[in-house]
Amino acid sequence: xxxxxxxxxxxxxxxxxxxxxxxxxxxxxxxxxxxGGRNAVLTDDxxxxxxxxxxxxxxxxxxxVAYGGGGLxxxxxxxxxxxxxxxxxxxxxxxxxxxxxxxxLLKFGNEDQKRExxxxxxxxxxxxCQGYSEPGAGSDxxxxxxxxxxxxxxxxxxxxxxxxxxxxxxxxxFCLVRTSxxxxxxxxxxxxxxxASPGVSTKPILLISGSSPFCETFFDDVSVPKENxxxxxxxxxxxxxxxxxxxxxxxSGMGLGGSGASIGRRALQTVGVDDQGRLDDPLLRARxxxxxxxxxxxSAMLEGFIDELKAGRGHPAGASMVxxxxxxLNKARHELLMSAGGSDVLEWExxxxxxxxxxxxxxxxKGNSIEGGTSEIQLGIVAKHLLRLPGA
Amino acid sequence: xxxxxxxxxxxxxxxxRGFLADNAPVAHARALRDAGDSAxxxxxxxxxxxxxGLNGIMIPEADGGLGLGHVEAGVVLxxxxxxxxxxxxxxxxxxxxxxxxxxxxxxxxxWFPRMVAGEAVVSLALDEGARHRPDAIACRAERSGNxxxxxxxxxxxxxGHVVDLLIVVARVDDAGLALFAVDPGQPGVTRAAERLVDxxxxxxxxxDGVEVDGDAMVGGADAVGATLxxxxxxxxxxxxxxxxxATAMTLDYLRTRKQFGQEIGRFQALQHRAAHxxxxxxxxRAATLKAQxxxxxxxARAERAVAVAKAAATLATTLAVQEAVQMHGGIGMTxxxxxxxxxxxxxVLAELGxxxxxxxxxxxxxxxx
Numbered sequence: 001x002x003x004x005x006x007x008x009x010x011x012x013x014x015x016x017x018x019x020x021x022x023x024x025x026x027x028x029x030x031x032x033x034x035x036g037g038r039n040a041v042l043t044d045d046x047x048x049x050x051x052x053x054x055x056x057x058x059x060x061x062x063x064x065v066a067y068g069g070g071g072l073x074x075x076x077x078x079x080x081x082x083x084x085x086x087x088x089x090x091x092x093x094x095x096x097x098x099x100x101x102x103x104x105l106l107k108f109g110n111e112d113q114k115r116e117x118x119x120x121x122x123x124x125x126x127x128x129c130q131g132y133s134e135p136g137a138g139s140d141x142x143x144x145x146x147x148x149x150x151x152x153x154x155x156x157x158x159x160x161x162x163x164x165x166x167x168x169x170x171x172x173x174f175c176l177v178r179t180s181x182x183x184x185x186x187x188x189x190x191x192x193x194x195x196a197s198p199g200v201s202t203k204p205i206l207l208i209s210g211s212s213p214f215c216e217t218f219f220d221d222v223s224v225p226k227e228n229x230x231x232x233x234x235x236x237x238x239x240x241x242x243x244x245x246x247x248x249x250x251x252s253g254m255g256l257g258g259s260g261a262s263i264g265r266r267a268l269q270t271v272g273v274d275d276q277g278r279l280d281d282p283l284l285r286a287r288x289x290x291x292x293x294x295x296x297x298x299s300a301m302l303e304g305f306i307d308e309l310k311a312g313r314g315h316p317a318g319a320s321m322v323x324x325x326x327x328x329l330n331k332a333r334h335e336l337l338m339s340a341g342g343s344d345v346l347e348w349e350x351x352x353x354x355x356x357x358x359x360x361x362x363x364x365x366k367g368n369s370i371e372g373g374t375s376e377i378q379l380g381i382v383a384k385h386l387l388r389l390p391g392a
Numbered sequence: 393x394x395x396x397x398x399x400x401x402x403x404x405x406x407x408x409r410g411f412l413a414d415n416a417p418v419a420h421a422r423a424l425r426d427a428g429d430s431a432x433x434x435x436x437x438x439x440x441x442x443x444x445g446l447n448g449i450m451i452p453e454a455d456g457g458l459g460l461g462h463v464e465a466g467v468v469l470x471x472x473x474x475x476x477x478x479x480x481x482x483x484x485x486x487x488x489x490x491x492x493x494x495x496x497x498x499x500x501x502x503w504f505p506r507m508v509a510g511e512a513v514v515s516l517a518l519d520e521g522a523r524h525r526p527d528a529i530a531c532r533a534e535r536s537g538n539x540x541x542x543x544x545x546x547x548x549x550x551x552g553h554v555v556d557l558l559i560v561v562a563r564v565d566d567a568g569l570a571l572f573a574v575d576p577g578q579p580g581v582t583r584a585a586e587r588l589v590d591x592x593x594x595x596x597x598x599x600d601g602v603e604v605d606g607d608a609m610v611g612g613a614d615a616v617g618a619t620l621x622x623x624x625x626x627x628x629x630x631x632x633x634x635x636x637x638a639t640a641m642t643l644d645y646l647r648t649r650k651q652f653g654q655e656i657g658r659f660q661a662l663q664h665r666a667a668h669x670x671x672x673x674x675x676x677r678a679a680t681l682k683a684q685x686x687x688x689x690x691x692a693r694a695e696r697a698v699a700v701a702k703a704a705a706t707l708a709t710t711l712a713v714q715e716a717v718q719m720h721g722g723i724g725m726t727x728x729x730x731x732x733x734x735x736x737x738x739x740v741l742a743e744l745g746x747x748x749x750x751x752x753x754x755x756x757x758x759x760x761x
Contacts, residue, residue, distance in 0.1 A: 075394075264761030279761045289752035290703075292759065296696070297704035300678035304395040311394065325671045376664065383663035387643055387670055391658045 036124025053092040068122030074310040097121030131175030148177035167215035190236035209363035252326030267340035317385035324378035327368035405467035432593035442510025461688035466629035473633020488514030552595025553585035590736040624745035628705035635712035638734035676708035703751035
């Protein structure tokens with residue numbers, strides 16, 4: 001039994017000594033998130049914080065030390081997270097490699113694949129994107145048509161992906177491809193390849209938020225070494241589903257994006273207080289307060305879900321539930337932030353709003369309940385697999 | 393600490409679940425009601441719970457109890473809620489046990505063994521108006537000789553007409569709130585019972601210059617806070633149980649009731665509502681367990697967590713019982729079907745210790761807006 005309180009003290013002391021003050025400021029927008037990768041542009045403080053955390057394996061605290069992780073137990077990792085939160089430390093690195101591909105490789109990858117890819121993810125050297133959705137395969141993901149044909153020691157990939165997050169900034173892609181047409185789910189394989197390979201091209205999609213976090217991604221006779229197949233041929237759906245669980249868990253974390261209290265404080269700036277020190281707009285205050293109840297309850301729900309998952313007691317469909325709940329809450333949170341900000345936050349370009357960040361973030365959240373499987377898809381999974389209603 | 397029940401806590405839940413399912417299922421509550429029972433609870437059942445050891449769950453071991461915490465009490469309350477068991481457990485074993493923890497030895501020796509054995513019913517006399525407003529409590533405790541003289545009016549006192557000991561929340565010399573142990577039979581106490589929508593009884597109680605000795609003050613502001621937290625967290629747990637019971641019954645109905653040639657649970661319109669409800673209930677249960685764990689750990693974050701738990705459990709359960717009746721269709725509106733009983737119990741528990749608005753307001757204050 002590891003002494004958690006000793007670990008807590010040690011972690012706190014190390015964080016206090018090593019986390020640069022600038023990295024203890026709250027994120028101002030998505031632009032402050034460090035994604036890593038070959039082309040990443042980091043501030044000195046971001047670089048220092050990333051390198052120091054990576055040197056301890058604490059960018060991926062629970063991964064084995066051999067693959068660049070910290071080798072911490074779930075309990076220790078939870079303590080580390082709590083201490084980082086207590087000191088206001090930013091996450092040194094957020095990436096799809098950490099939240100999605102890593103867990104899938106740890107479970108399904110072979111030793112060479114783990115040794116090749118995991119340490120680079122842990123150090124933020126390679127940024128990954130996810131090749132899942134296609135124009136004809138959105139909610140019905142298993143209907144994907146991108147073909148990979150085995151030709152000697154290589155796969156030749158042809159087709160198109162869509163909604164590929166940050167494909168134009170990513171170094172590598174983990175990609176679902178069709179390797180057999182005999183069965184819908186049983187003809188899918190899971191491939192890894194370099195986005196710099198000849199035949200790969202990307203085209204950003206302009207969203208209602210005015211930014212382009214997603215791309216269309218095209219593959220034209222892309223040559224991929226056979227050893228980049230993860231898991232067995234035609235068994236990629238197992239990997240895909242496992243990874244989707246992690247994606248949903250990651251997206252659900254958006255429901256924690258700042259506390260309800262922060263919406264209240266935002267509203268105080270625009271509305272002021274009454275003679276009892278309360279927000280001087282009782283109806284807005286009531287809406288914010290009810291949201292805060294839901295946000296805090298969700299925080300406990302997510303904590304319980306993760307604790308149960310780590311103890312092997314969770315149900316995989318639970319990820320669909322937290323994804324649904326967290327993203328719907330995040331949308332509600334941004335609706336309230338817009339109400340709280342009033343006409344101040346309608347700005348689209350000015351310096352004062354940092355380029356219209358509040359309005360753009362608000363619009364961006366509308367995709368939360370679509371990406372990674374729509375709310376309706378998640379509710380269907382919960383109904384059939386958690387509630388055992390007919391029709392599974 | 394992981395946010396799920398330990399094996400030991402799950403065992404307490406199993407014990408309570410098995411016992412209540414066998415001895416006090418929903419049919420027990422219905423039978424009491426239909427017999428025109430005037431106590432609103434079953435004394436034999438209360439003694440049986442005592443024999444199981446559950447009544448002393450929060451009473452210190454030195455006083456003959458199990459010395460366990462809010463989490464363990466909560467799992468029992470969830471089973472009570474699931475079965476709609478009419479029981480003084482929340483008032484006596486949770487609120488009463490918390491209130492009397494700091495009492496003088498003589499009072500503890502008199503009451504704790506009887507509470508543990510299921511021989512005494514203890515209840516909190518807290519509210520004075522129709523809405524829960526502890527800050528506005530006007531009931532006075534004036535110093536009188538070595539003791540106090542209590543004057544005021546209380547209402548919504550659960551089991552108040554059959555209670556053996558009242559824990560009265562009163563304002564001492566127009567200052568802070570304190571808890572007083574009051575014998576309901578003593579001069580100056582008058583009680584009137586009212587049957588509530590869920591067939592339980594609550595009393596309005598008048599205290600007219602009731603003289604008590606110094607030891608009757610069993611706790612000050614801290615004890616009031618701890619007791620309120622116990623009632624609220626306990627009510628949240630019982631609400632979660634009511635929701636779980638109603639939802640289980642409703643899901644069974646969705647799986648078996650056929651219309652248009654198929655089970656109605658195949659319809660996406662109902663599947664999505666049921667899944668949304670399940671998500672809300674899961675969040676409320678997690679929030680309640682979080683509050684219980686923080687209370688048991690003496691963590692300062694418990695105050696916020698208790699407000700979140702009571703508000704979330706109230707909102708989620710209110711949704712659950714409404715969806716339950718709606719999804720049952722016409723049969724859900726009949727007195728013959730049990731599902732309506734869940735709605736009635738949820739309504740009473742929603743008010744107990746403050747409703748969702750009260751606790752959302754409390755959370756907003758704690759957050760500074």
